[in-house]
Amino acid sequence: MKxxxxxxxxxLRIIVVLAALLGLNYIIWRWTSSVNWEHWWIAxxxxxxxxxxxxDSLLFGFTVWRLHRRSDPPPPPPGLSVDVFITTxxxxxxxxxxxxxxxxxxxxxxTTWILDDGSRPEFAQAAEDLGVRHxxxxxxxxxxxxxxxxxxxxxxxxATDGEFLLILDADQVPDPDILDRTLGYFADEQMAIVQTPQxxxxxxxxxxxxxxxxxFYGPIQQGKDGWNAAYFCGSNxxxxxxxxxxxxxxxYAAAVESKVKRTVSAAGKVVRKARRQARTSEPHVLAALEAxxxxxxxxxxxxxxxxxxxxxxxxxxxxxxxxxxxxxxxxFEAIRADLAELDLEDALSPDEAEEAVLxxxxxxxxxxxxxxxxxxxxxxxxxxxxxxxxxxxxxQPLLPIATNSVTEDMATCMRVHAAGWRTAYHHEVLAHGLAxxxxxxxxxxxxxxxxxxxxxxxxxxxxLKKGLTVPQRLMYWATMWSYFSGFAAIAYFTxxxxxxxxxxxxxxxxxxxxxxxxxxxLVVNQVLFLVVARGTPTWRGQQYSLALFPVWIRACxxxxxxxxxxxxxxxxxxxxxxxxxxxxxxxxxxxxxLVVMIxxxxxxxxxxxxxxxxxxxxxxxxxxLIWVLFDxxxxxxxxxxxxxxxxxxxxxxLQPKExx
Amino acid sequence: MIEFETxxxxxxxxxxxxxxxxxxxxxxxxxxxxxxIVNGGTTRIVVELSSTEFIDSSGLGALIAGLKAARQAxxxxxxxxxxxxxxxxxALTNLNRVLTAYPSAGLAFNDD
Numbered sequence: 069m070k071x072x073x074x075x076x077x078x079x080l081r082i083i084v085v086l087a088a089l090l091g092l093n094y095i096i097w098r099w100t101s102s103v104n105w106e107h108w109w110i111a112x113x114x115x116x117x118x119x120x121x122x123x124d125s126l127l128f129g130f131t132v133w134r135l136h137r138r139s140d141p142p143p144p145p146p147g148l149s150v151d152v153f154i155t156t157x158x159x160x161x162x163x164x165x166x167x168x169x170x171x172x173x174x175x176x177x178x179t180t181w182i183l184d185d186g187s188r189p190e191f192a193q194a195a196e197d198l199g200v201r202h203x204x205x206x207x208x209x210x211x212x213x214x215x216x217x218x219x220x221x222x223x224x225x226x227a228t229d230g231e232f233l234l235i236l237d238a239d240q241v242p243d244p245d246i247l248d249r250t251l252g253y254f255a256d257e258q259m260a261i262v263q264t265p266q267x268x269x270x271x272x273x274x275x276x277x278x279x280x281x282x283x284f285y286g287p288i289q290q291g292k293d294g295w296n297a298a299y300f301c302g303s304n305x306x307x308x309x310x311x312x313x314x315x316x317x318x319x320y321a322a323a324v325e326s327k328v329k330r331t332v333s334a335a336g337k338v339v340r341k342a343r344r345q346a347r348t349s350e351p352h353v354l355a356a357l358e359a360x361x362x363x364x365x366x367x368x369x370x371x372x373x374x375x376x377x378x379x380x381x382x383x384x385x386x387x388x389x390x391x392x393x394x395x396x397x398x399x400f401e402a403i404r405a406d407l408a409e410l411d412l413e414d415a416l417s418p419d420e421a422e423e424a425v426l427x428x429x430x431x432x433x434x435x436x437x438x439x440x441x442x443x444x445x446x447x448x449x450x451x452x453x454x455x456x457x458x459x460x461x462x463x464q465p466l467l468p469i470a471t472n473s474v475t476e477d478m479a480t481c482m483r484v485h486a487a488g489w490r491t492a493y494h495h496e497v498l499a500h501g502l503a504x505x506x507x508x509x510x511x512x513x514x515x516x517x518x519x520x521x522x523x524x525x526x527x528x529x530x531x532l533k534k535g536l537t538v539p540q541r542l543m544y545w546a547t548m549w550s551y552f553s554g555f556a557a558i559a560y561f562t563x564x565x566x567x568x569x570x571x572x573x574x575x576x577x578x579x580x581x582x583x584x585x586x587x588x589x590l591v592v593n594q595v596l597f598l599v600v601a602r603g604t605p606t607w608r609g610q611q612y613s614l615a616l617f618p619v620w621i622r623a624c625x626x627x628x629x630x631x632x633x634x635x636x637x638x639x640x641x642x643x644x645x646x647x648x649x650x651x652x653x654x655x656x657x658x659x660x661x662l663v664v665m666i667x668x669x670x671x672x673x674x675x676x677x678x679x680x681x682x683x684x685x686x687x688x689x690x691x692x693l694i695w696v697l698f699d700x701x702x703x704x705x706x707x708x709x710x711x712x713x714x715x716x717x718x719x720x721x722l723q724p725k726e727x728x
Numbered sequence: 729m730i731e732f733e734t735x736x737x738x739x740x741x742x743x744x745x746x747x748x749x750x751x752x753x754x755x756x757x758x759x760x761x762x763x764x765i766v767n768g769g770t771t772r773i774v775v776e777l778s779s780t781e782f783i784d785s786s787g788l789g790a791l792i793a794g795l796k797a798a799r800q801a802x803x804x805x806x807x808x809x810x811x812x813x814x815x816x817x818x819a820l821t822n823l824n825r826v827l828t829a830y831p832s833a834g835l836a837f838n839d840d
Contacts, residue, residue: 149753226789226793229752229753229755229756229786230752231752309752309786310752310784310785310786313752313784313785313786313788313789314785314820314821316785316789317785317788317789317792317821317823318820318821318822318823320792320823320826321821321822321823321825321826322822324825324826325822325825325826374825376824376825376826376828377825377826378826378827378828379828456799457795457796457799457826458796458799458800459796460800464793465792465793465795465796466789466792466793
């Protein structure tokens, strides 16, 4: 929704334009006039890193261009049916009970559900005592992919019927008026999701882990909201069931279509290979192979033309069966041997074709091995019979919540936007939660967010996804782009250190020309942050975006391997309780930052020494010295965080507070 | 409110006719009804939609769940006589690529 153009927004836009012009001016000059090609191996990485940062700044400017501070929400329409979902996997009972008790106090009529993915009997008992519903996975999920929280929610969607759902993480204690303040937005029939902030009550003074995200749950979400791209963040949000179920139904149709396509394509590969290798001179065998080849081509044409899948598979199956009947299956022994070798005898025996699970691996194997013509015909016949619309590789045919990313919230939200729905960000804290209280949990959480985001980028790129508007594409892209900062950080750490230690210059000169372009850009950028955040400190977030560079790089690498090669991510659920056992400082968690800090420290000493002796370029050395000290200041945040002891603050502060 | 009328068709086919709005409240009941019919030994089911005024995605979800139950029991679930609103939702979700709508319940299982 387009925000009204207030004087404040106008001023903000002037700063945005200024920052953009200064950024472009600087980076164009850098590329065209100041790259020191003699040391291209550091000059080029540095200018690429700078380009990255300028683009990041442009995307931020675009985000806040339509900064939308919504006024009071409309009143909630009476009589809506609402389910409150409290998702839990391994959180302690008392923590969940506190959330459930608060959920019961929500004023708008609703049904409270504990979605207990740990299936714990004491939770069932507690739910009964508290008079709320307790839900675990249905039997259909045994031996099927569980899809973590996405699976838990998809399971619940099949077992409940509220028109709206409030989703709460186990530790997010809701205010009694959370529904009264959010349901009004749904008077707009295209409104699918209303997200409220995630606010943490157990964050110690100074926020050593950077848990509060005032820039995100503020100007960034409000800016995205202005472009109708407010994100769903997994908790503290109200969702319209119809929007999710529609994703489930279209997702099912797409999955069936893709399965049919892959099966037809595998059949095509098998038959073509069999034809090439056919040693037989028996004309009826060759004719049968040709007939199947024709059937494959016809099916592929039909698929392209969008004929109904039921008809396509029906015709295809009939033609293959007819071809198979035309040859005398005398060579049963050969077929058996072929299948036994693949260990597919059970999977592909005719009586059990219905239950055969033809995953990609099996299809691939079938397509790439050598076949005798008869065995090829037989295997294609089994393959086509196993085409089914059950989606039997999944627990439920309908999976409304996206499963292609560990950040299912972002992936689902993007699909909701692509389907044409609207979302809103309601900037009012209506639930109070717990942030991780030890370094390892915090790092796991950040890694998971980054991995999930990169997974979405690689598997469902917003720039290519159908249905999104251009600004929506850029809003999703901006989030993804921000996770590449780890690579830029390396250039920012290396360049000044190289100069101080070895006098390697990545730029032509650290001269007036340089600073007159760079400094105004940096200053206006900080002013922009200050203005959009209305004075809320955002420095912690800026520090972490560079200081966690090993986490971001690891996330990019693991997510790439996961999406492209199917390697597991090593996914872990974010622990919600402090790691009590940790008494010693876990320095190993920040070993890369320590290595970089030591390197920068040595470079700084060398630089100071040069200044003392009378450096060739006082300006160059001074600037790089400041740069190095700035890097160290940025990185120091992790040293403070790793030494932080949650025991040092009172235990009362660690408990979620009751809503007041 | 919705009512489900069931009747025996030709060749051991059971016809279900939902009268009213097939929405998120009605969907679980339709799922249960189809499961009962399949468990009772009838695996060929037609859902006749001519008097279904409205269907939402939860309703479509129930049809898909029914399709899965029928297929796994060796039968099939087909839909017949959808209204314009139902056709729109089928097209919107691309479900018409999977579930072909037949003009009438009598024609749904004519091909086999």
